[in-house]
Amino acid sequence: xxxxxxxxxxxxxxxxxxxxxxxxxxxxxxxxxxxxxxxxxxxxxxxxxxxxxxxxxxxxxxxxxxxxxxxxxxxxxxxxxxxxxxxxxxxxxxxxxxxxxxxxxxxxxxxxx
Amino acid sequence: xxxxxxxxxxxxxxxxxxxxxxxxxxxxxxxxxxxxxxxxxxxxxxxxxxxxxxxxxxxxxxxxxxxxxxxxxxxxxxxxxxxxxxxxxxxxxxxxxxxxxxxxxxxxxxxxxxxxxxxxxxxxxxxxxxxxxxxxxxxxxxxxxxxxxxxxxxxxxxxxxx
Numbered sequence: 001x002x003x004x005x006x007x008x009x010x011x012x013x014x015x016x017x018x019x020x021x022x023x024x025x026x027x028x029x030x031x032x033x034x035x036x037x038x039x040x041x042x043x044x045x046x047x048x049x050x051x052x053x054x055x056x057x058x059x060x061x062x063x064x065x066x067x068x069x070x071x072x073x074x075x076x077x078x079x080x081x082x083x084x085x086x087x088x089x090x091x092x093x094x095x096x097x098x099x100x101x102x103x104x105x106x107x108x109x110x111x112x113x
Numbered sequence: 114x115x116x117x118x119x120x121x122x123x124x125x126x127x128x129x130x131x132x133x134x135x136x137x138x139x140x141x142x143x144x145x146x147x148x149x150x151x152x153x154x155x156x157x158x159x160x161x162x163x164x165x166x167x168x169x170x171x172x173x174x175x176x177x178x179x180x181x182x183x184x185x186x187x188x189x190x191x192x193x194x195x196x197x198x199x200x201x202x203x204x205x206x207x208x209x210x211x212x213x214x215x216x217x218x219x220x221x222x223x224x225x226x227x228x229x230x231x232x233x234x235x236x237x238x239x240x241x242x243x244x245x246x247x248x249x250x251x252x253x254x255x256x257x258x259x260x261x262x263x264x265x266x267x268x269x270x271x272x273x274x275x
Contacts, residue, residue: 104221
């Protein structure tokens with residue numbers, strides 16, 4: 001079996017960008033350990049691994065933000081604007097009757113829609 | 114202990130009723146009323162079915178406003194509750210024997226039974242008691258839960274808060 005050292009050097013594509021703001025960070029221990037492990041798996045630097053992890057986290061963050069935004073937008077459409085300044089409501093009994101209708105109507109065979 | 118409202122309790126919520134006063138007091142005390150999402154589904158269905166009558170439109174708007182304003186907290190049937198509900202349904206596929214005077218068809222009773230199981234499982238997994246006017250059926254579900262999970266604290270069935 002050929003040793004790893006004898007294999008042609010094929011460095012993985014680096015995640016570090018050629019451009020962008022530079023920054024200096026203090027990395028928490030647990031994150032540094034994860035980055036070191038990923039760097040070892042990919043055969044790249046710890047900084048490169050950190051960028052990969054950050055990119056994955058940023059993608060998840062953006063996805064969650066998009067979902068939350070869409071969810072709020074839909075809810076705003078459901079709530080809408082109040083249609084009555086001085087609403088007239090059904091009586092207690094009428095409201096109760098309506099509220100319990102699902103069980104009576106929704107799954108009844110032959111229910112007239 | 115805080116109790117989850119089922120459909121029978123939520124159906125009594127009215128703009129001019131005492132349950133609303135209780136709900137708002139609870140919200141101010143930062144211990145909001147909890148309502149099963151399934152019960153909310155049922156009630157919204159009933160109001161929407163009568164939406165041509167502007168009074169029901171007003172009622173639906175009012176209920177929507179309560180939800181939007183966090184006057185109560187809707188508790189969903191999540192994955193854990195769904196798992197429990199499925200197990201309960203398998204153990205007790207049919208509701209308890211019909212009460213005298215119950216004129217619902219078998220299909221309707223089955224549908225109502227599934228909804229009750231979902232509501233009970235929601236309360237159980239959320240760590241809540243269950244508030245209902247229909248204690249008999251829910252106590253049957255609570256007994257199944259005890260049989261399934263004897264080491265867990267049983268689901269307590271209580272009456273409406275007011």
